[in-house]
Amino acid sequence: MIVIGITGPTGAGKTTVLNVLRELGGAVVDCDAVYHELLRSEGPMRDELRARFGAEIFDENGDLRRKELGAIVFGDAGALADLDAITHRHIIEEVERRAAQARAEGRPAVALDAIALLESGLGERCDVTVAVTAPEDIRVGRIMAREGIPEEYARSRVNAQKPDSWFEERCGYTLRNDGEQGALEAGARALFRRIVLENPGSGRPPVQG
Numbered sequence: 001m002i003v004i005g006i007t008g009p010t011g012a013g014k015t016t017v018l019n020v021l022r023e024l025g026g027a028v029v030d031c032d033a034v035y036h037e038l039l040r041s042e043g044p045m046r047d048e049l050r051a052r053f054g055a056e057i058f059d060e061n062g063d064l065r066r067k068e069l070g071a072i073v074f075g076d077a078g079a080l081a082d083l084d085a086i087t088h089r090h091i092i093e094e095v096e097r098r099a100a101q102a103r104a105e106g107r108p109a110v111a112l113d114a115i116a117l118l119e120s121g122l123g124e125r126c127d128v129t130v131a132v133t134a135p136e137d138i139r140v141g142r143i144m145a146r147e148g149i150p151e152e153y154a155r156s157r158v159n160a161q162k163p164d165s166w167f168e169e170r171c172g173y174t175l176r177n178d179g180e181q182g183a184l185e186a187g188a189r190a191l192f193r194r195i196v197l198e199n200p201g202s203g204r205p206p207v208q209g
Contacts, residue, residue, distance in 0.1 A: 002109040002199050003099060004192070005126035005171075007117035009161045011139030011146075011154075012132045013177035013184055014113060020188040021111050027102035031114035031122065034094050035087060039064050045090035052082055088120045095122065109196065118170050128195050131167035134177035 004021070008014055018028045038045045042062070049057060049069075057069045073080040095112060102110040117123045134142075136158055143154040168174045173191060177184045 001099075001103045001107055002128070002196055003126045004109055004111045004195065005117045005123050005129040006111050006113050006132060007115060007123075007129065007171065008132035008167050009134075009139065009158070009164065010115065011142040011158065012134040012164075013142070013175075013181075014132045016177075016181060016184050017130070017132050017175055017188040018111055018113055020185050021109060021192055024109075024189070024192060025107065026109035026111060026192070027098075027105070027107045028111045028113055029095050029098045029102075031091055031095060031112060031117070031120075034098075035091055038087075038090055038094060045086065048086045048090075049083075052086065053079070084120075091120065092122060092125070096125070109192065118167075123170075127199055128173060129171040130173045130175060130191065131164075131171035132175045132177060133164035133167060134179075138177060138179045 004026075006014055006018060022028060040062070046058070053069060053072055057065050057072070059065055069083070073083050099110050099112075112122055112126060114120065114122055117126075117129065123129050136155075139158050140151060140154045143149065143157060144151060147154075173195070175184065175187050175191060
């Protein structure tokens with residue numbers, strides 16, 4: 001089974017690319033969703049966060065008090081590093097568990113969807129990495145349509161993220177979204193087929209039709 005890391009800035013079209021992989025029989029692990037699930041579930045990650053930052057970072061319902069945690073870690077490089085180390089370790093463990101499950105199910109490929117794929121260390125656990133990028137105006141338009149927010153706010157979010165070149169230089173492959181969904185889907189389909197054919201450990205083709 002091929003492990004494919006998918007990353008790129010928000011609004012670039014990662015969801016479209018991931019849906020293509022699903023159609024081809026692959027599995028997708030949303031790393032941001034994994035993080036939020038771990039935050040909601042009583043377990044080792046919450047225990048470590050409590051031990052490091054105090055029980056008060058969770059409210060009476062067990063929900064994370066983000067402002068309280070933010071007040072602790074922002075401006076304190078050591079605390080922020082500890083937060084990243086704790087959360088990244090547990091996310092990686094859960095992602096690897098889900099990837100193993102996909103392998104046991106006979107899935108031909110699994111994609112790890114993560115904006116911080118390269119920073120968190122997850123990229124090192126992938127056979128290949130793919131950057132999904134798009135021009136600023138396309139990203140702004142997609143974010144506005146998806147979240148119903150004004151252009152100024154959408155553009156500020158885009159400008160706050162790393163540039164396309166950062167992702168493209170660090171990933172093995174790039175899918176460039178120029179605004180045509182059909183073209184992006186076709187490009188993703190061709191790329192996934194190519195990745196599997198070029199990987200000697202693939203075992204069997206991941207795509208049909």
